[in-house]
Amino acid sequence: ETGVTQTPRHLVMGMTNKKSLKCEQHLGHNAMYWYKQSAKKPLELMFVYSLEERVENNSVPSRFSPECPNSSHLFLHLHTLQPEDSALYLCASSQDLDREALHFGNGTRLTVT
Amino acid sequence: EDQVTQSPEALRLQEGESSSLNCSYTVSGLRGLFWYRQDPGKGPEFLFTLYSAGEEKEKERLKATLTKKESFLHITAPKPEDSATYLCAANTGTASKLTFGTGTRLQVTL
Numbered sequence: 089e090t091g092v093t094q095t096p097r098h099l100v101m102g103m104t105n106k107k108s109l110k111c112e113q114h115l116g117h118n119a120m121y122w123y124k125q126s127a128k129k130p131l132e133l134m135f136v137y138s139l140e141e142r143v144e145n146n147s148v149p150s151r152f153s154p155e156c157p158n159s160s161h162l163f164l165h166l167h168t169l170q171p172e173d174s175a176l177y178l179c180a181s182s183q184d185l186d187r188e189a190l191h192f193g194n195g196t197r198l199t200v201t
Numbered sequence: 202e203d204q205v206t207q208s209p210e211a212l213r214l215q216e217g218e219s220s221s222l223n224c225s226y227t228v229s230g231l232r233g234l235f236w237y238r239q240d241p242g243k244g245p246e247f248l249f250t251l252y253s254a255g256e257e258k259e260k261e262r263l264k265a266t267l268t269k270k271e272s273f274l275h276i277t278a279p280k281p282e283d284s285a286t287y288l289c290a291a292n293t294g295t296a297s298k299l300t301f302g303t304g305t306r307l308q309v310t311l
Contacts, residue, residue, distance in 0.1 A: 092244070130205070130301040131245075131288070178244050189235070190299070192244030 091115065094179050094193035101169065102201055109164040109196045111179030117191070118184045120162040122154060125176040125195070137162060138185050169200045203228040205291050207302035214309050217278045222305045224289035225271040233292040234272045236265050238285045239304070245288055279309045 092113045101107050113120065122134040136144035137156040151173075153165040162179055176197050180190040204227045214220055226234065233252050237245035249258045251267035258265050262283060264275045274287055286304040293300070 094244075128303060130303050131290075131299075133299070180244070189247045189250060190245075191247065192237075194242065194244045 092193035111162040113181040117181035205302040
């Protein structure tokens with residue numbers, strides 16, 4: 089596979105569930121990102137990792153917990169979410185933090201019931 | 202606070218009817234202006250980066266231009282396959298300092 093792959097594509101979870109989103113990039117990039125995309129809102133940056141080290145956490149609630157075990161994989165662990173967390177969650181990668189062109193995956197459509 | 206505004210919110214064109222999408226930005230220290238295309242159910246796909254006023258870039262029927270306050274994405278003789286949401290983003294630092302607009306949803310009909 090090439091590019092950035094996200095699984096699952098769709099996820100429905102209750103407010104008390106725990107689930108994880110997975111992202112894998114096959115581009116040899118060193119930086120990875122989680123974004124949240126809600127209808128009629130700009131993309132919101134959630135987390136940034138560079139060489140497996142978290143470099144940015146944009147005031148994201150603790151019910152979202154990222155994990156980057158290596159430069160090719162990124163996870164977003166979810167627990168006790170709220171209905172307003174329903175959105176499209178996009179993973180992206182870039183060669184490094186100074187190369188601004190992001191390569192996005194196709195996202196996970198999350199619905200919290 | 203950095204701000205990026207895109208207009209119109211939605212645009213419907215007939216095939217072959219050229220038009221422009223606008224991206225105006227108010228940011229401190231622009232390091233790059235980016236255009237992305239997003240198809241329904243997919244992630245954004247990178248199109249262009251513009252770095253300085255006066256710069257232009259082209260790809261097939263698309264041409265992006267940049268001034269000190271705004272960027273335009275010109276679509277010449279569009280085809281139905283150009284239908285998508287077009288996003289612009291302004292970078293004021295490293296790749297984590299991208300401010301996105303809300304996008305223009307373009308529909309091109311036969």
